[in-house]
Amino acid sequence: MTISIVGMGLIGGSLSLALKESGFAQTIIGVDKQVEHVVKALELQLADKMALLDDAIQQADLIVLAVPVDSLLTLLPYVLDRVDRQIVIDVGSTKRPIVEAVRQHPKRGRFVATHPMAGTEYSGPEAAIRGLFTDKYTVICDAADSDEDAVTTVKALYEAIGMKITEFDSVSHDVHTAYISHISHICSFALALTTLEKEKEANRIFELASSGFASTVRLAKSSPETWIPIFRQNRDNLLDVLDEYINNLLKFKGLMLSDSYGRFEEYLREANDIQRILE
């Protein structure tokens, strides 16, 4: 199968490596609108060749759109306008605005909305790594709106690169990702800012940074180009979660102010329950 990947960054590049390694793709055609990415992707052998978008659409059996979610809103209809038998998937972190953008499109059936739940805090072709997707979940959304053959092929693709598949409707997907992905980026960005602001008056502060701090603040290295469009598209869900998060912080603050450490400890024990879910 020939697969064209539009956007040779962390996700597009890593997907390319996985698809070649698994043998699911015989040929990978890369597309990127940034010259630096085109050059880098070839240098790193992330694609067999780089092409312009229209050619890449025509030559592919399957087209992966791995661009920021704001670009998807125009790119996806553009690509669907040009496909015939080909299958198109996106790998964006929001789903409702994406499927809305092509709800009435005559080629809607050729599109499968997906979200492989994998990533790192780095971006660009240099961030592409082998094994990024292995044993992780991928979500397929609103599968009933896609042609059956397209869904079957897309499932086979993700299984070929070692992913587990789960299905959600796009509305639930966006609520859930607000809770278990988007908010944690907000937490990290805000924590980084808080500490960096303090550093201005106390420049030795980071000498004491431990692995725990590094872990909590890790996502603050993430690309604003990727995340601002996600925050924008999932704004309403994210604002709900953010309010609940701030309320929990205010609760902690109130308990400290009133020296209610017994009650505070009960909350921490409840929070410990996260062990049940994460190794």
Add this chain to the structure above:
Amino acid sequence: MTISIVGMGLIGGSLSLALKESGFAQTIIGVDKQVEHVVKALELQLADKMALLDDAIQQADLIVLAVPVDSLLTLLPYVLDRVDRQIVIDVGSTKRPIVEAVRQHPKRGRFVATHPMAGTEYSGPEAAIRGLFTDKYTVICDAADSDEDAVTTVKALYEAIGMKITEFDSVSHDVHTAYISHISHICSFALALTTLEKEKEANRIFELASSGFASTVRLAKSSPETWIPIFRQNRDNLLDVLDEYINNLLKFKGLMLSDSYGRFEEYLREANDIQRILE
């Protein structure tokens, strides 16, 4: 050298392994007030023998107090009452209340206040691991209040287990650790609670949890017995940081509500600067 370690949990147990491996200690005597820890520490060979506190003090050249910081307030004076030539160190995450507790003690010079900046989210003897301290920083606080020979020996101890040494006064230490350690635990605990509360109505939520979420929420697995006393002792500093953190979150919220994504992106770029400090 014979070293007694009081508290055979994550830190005490890991320190024991490191001190034996480095050859700095010929004999490790363990002390713990919990029967389960005594049995487990022997089973895991974390100490050459377990003893009762008073005997462990008498038989040691150096005594490490690796207990929660609230227990330190009474344990440290108790131990100093019983030492003569021996050196005593603590490894607690707060420093000002600890040094205050023995400021007037006639044996204050035998005590060196330290804080090895290393740990994991796990606790108890089973959490002890080899190499926990290698290449990390340890802080020595208010060194001028300790006898010179004691400081020299304690520095040699930490160097022997591969740590880098930095010195702070205890007041600055507590301000800095509020920013780069204590607040990140608060962030994680609150994030875990927020997500677990949502799970009650949407039980499939964690299917989508990615490695980014796991990283941000990791510290929420930490022991409340360890952390509540730290939050309590460092309350005023932590409340300052918590206010700044909440203000940053409210700023993000306001920017989303007013669709000011340009300004929001600038903040995220500022936050990206954390890359400068953390690999």
